[in-house]
Amino acid sequence: MVMALGIGTSAGASGDDGAQFARILKQQYDAWYEEDGAKFAATFTENGDMVTFNGEHLSTRKGIAEGMQYYFDNHIPTSRLKLLDEHVRYAKRDLVVIVRLTCIVEATDCRAGSLSRNTNVLSKKDGKWAQESFQNTRVEPLPPGVVAMPEPKPYAGTIDQIRQRQEDGWYEEDGAKFASTYTKDADVVTFNADHLKTRQGIAERMQFYFDNYIDKTRLKTLGEHVRYVGKDVAVVVRTGCQLVPPSTECRPDSLSRNTNILVRRHGEWQQESFQNTRYVPIP
Missing domain, CATH: 3.10.450.50 (Nuclear Transport Factor 2; Chain: A,)
Structure with missing residues (x-):
């Protein structure tokens, strides 16, 4: 077996x-x-x-x-x-x-x-x-490709500050800003199940997505489930969607759910892993 x-x-x-x-x-x-x-x-x-x-x-x-x-x-x-x-x-x-x-x-x-x-x-x-x-x-494969860039400087803060910085990085289509919330060796699994490894790898591949596949949108959080594993590890499950400015309504078929694992070191949080899945209700 x-x-x-x-x-x-x-x-x-x-x-x-x-x-x-x-x-x-x-x-x-x-x-x-x-x-x-x-x-x-x-x-x-x-x-x-x-x-x-x-x-x-x-x-x-x-x-x-x-x-x-x-x-x-x-x-x-x-x-x-x-x-x-x-x-x-x-x-x-x-x-x-x-x-x-x-x-x-x-x-x-x-x-x-x-x-x-x-x-x-x-x-x-x-x-x-x-x-x-x-x-x-x-898995929904997309062509290989990255935008070469130096490793982003790390960003640490509260769980809410990290979420806001990621949302800003998404709207600004800034792969380095998006990736800065992660630890140096972090893992990200994207909406199409691409596995991005390390802060630099996340920045380079996300910039490739922003430049070629992701339209200019805002992320909107609709719900959040936060659970602490001890005092220095948090599991955050978020439900969200995408907005196409200036609309304030969720774009059709953009509802998704993601799991964020955060660790706290020296009093500040960073993300260790992230994975996103499109939400498709089943009766």
Whole structure:
């Protein structure tokens, strides 16, 4: 089973950590195949957050179990998940960010259109790892390209100040300003599931998007769920949309949900990871 799913000891993690990451992943993949929402949710902390492939926010282990069981019973056909690639990075000794590329297998090969990228954030308490947040986004490839620039100077502040600076960077179409809110080695998964690595990589790729694909719009926050993991880690799940100035109404089909992981060092916050998924309601 482990070999068939491509699961092994996580690259970038050693010893017991890597073994725990692999066990958690295998439990989730087994639960998906068995269509068992409770088993899937058991890998999360009691207050964990999950944003699904369609942008729905499931909150708490109980809510994740109930939401996933509904999807298994009504919308997800019997299938297996396959791991294609993973990127493991420790934000702190007891906080890890894992970005994985996966697909859905119904026979022997990846199902067409099922390629997706997910960000998994795990915390360790009393020697045991569990998931604090998970978000999945379908891959919609865009051509490669970056706008070369030096690494932006870091920006740190309150959680609200960071959100405002990102929104300003988006409206000004300034990749460096947008990226400055992130730690040096941060991870971003975009609306089309592109994985951007490091503050400089985020700046260069976002500038490429601003110059070629993103129309001049403003971001509008419609809702926010903030949860603290200890005193120096925050999980922020936001619901938002895009406005086309001078309109104050959300642009059609622009509703999305994103998970932001922030860490506080020396009294100031910065972002460790971000992932966005378009919201598509399912009955």
